[in-house]
Amino acid sequence: xxRVTQPEKLLSVFKGAPVELKCNYSYSGSPExxxxxxxxxxxxxxxxxxxxxxxxxxxxADLNKGETSFHLKKPFAQEEDSAMYYCALGYSSASKIIxxxxxxxxxxx
Amino acid sequence: NAGVTQTPKFRVLKTGxxxxxxxxxxxxxxxxxWYRQDPGMGLRLIHYSVGxxxxxxxxxxxxYNVSRLKKQNFLLGLESAAPSQTSVYFCASRPGTSGxxxxxxxxxxRLTVT
Numbered sequence: 426x427x428r429v430t431q432p433e434k435l436l437s438v439f440k441g442a443p444v445e446l447k448c449n450y451s452y453s454g455s456p457e458x459x460x461x462x463x464x465x466x467x468x469x470x471x472x473x474x475x476x477x478x479x480x481x482x483x484x485x486a487d488l489n490k491g492e493t494s495f496h497l498k499k500p501f502a503q504e505e506d507s508a509m510y511y512c513a514l515g516y517s518s519a520s521k522i523i524x525x526x527x528x529x530x531x532x533x534x
Numbered sequence: 535n536a537g538v539t540q541t542p543k544f545r546v547l548k549t550g551x552x553x554x555x556x557x558x559x560x561x562x563x564x565x566x567x568w569y570r571q572d573p574g575m576g577l578r579l580i581h582y583s584v585g586x587x588x589x590x591x592x593x594x595x596x597x598y599n600v601s602r603l604k605k606q607n608f609l610l611g612l613e614s615a616a617p618s619q620t621s622v623y624f625c626a627s628r629p630g631t632s633g634x635x636x637x638x639x640x641x642x643x644r645l646t647v648t
Contacts, residue, residue, distance in 0.1 A: 434574065
């Protein structure tokens, strides 16, 4: 069965420090992976998807099929990065998405 | 475009009461979804629809019913609310076109069942 694991409920780093939010998945097919972000009092929105290999707001994520991981990284954290981050796996021809339990990122000044 | 909207924003129910949550989208999207968000559990899919007149069960469908009579609307019903259904409910939609799997979310409905 498909599963998405985010091992950290809370990650707190200082402004300017590197950030890595971990995500591991379990899926027998070819995965479609996403990172969604939810800022305080805002709706969930797509941050990036592995298929587009883009960098959004300085964040990148590389799909590692050998380690079944899709970690989210940013070299220098900014205070406005504080938010809830969800890793997600698309399956069933991506008609459905399963979300991880989320990691709350807190950037300290 | 308003995107995805949800009505109401907040609601308090007593155990056993019923209610319907409305999700509307103006992007002509084929797929629509209902999720619940609980602390420490992320978002879990309740029901979804791949087109007007169709619905399917998700991960946690028990206690909920849905209908998609019009393409732009997706209704979530609770026939007899229970305290375990206290949660934040999110609706989402996405195009049916292949390769575009991004889901667009509504602002959420906070439901408390006492």
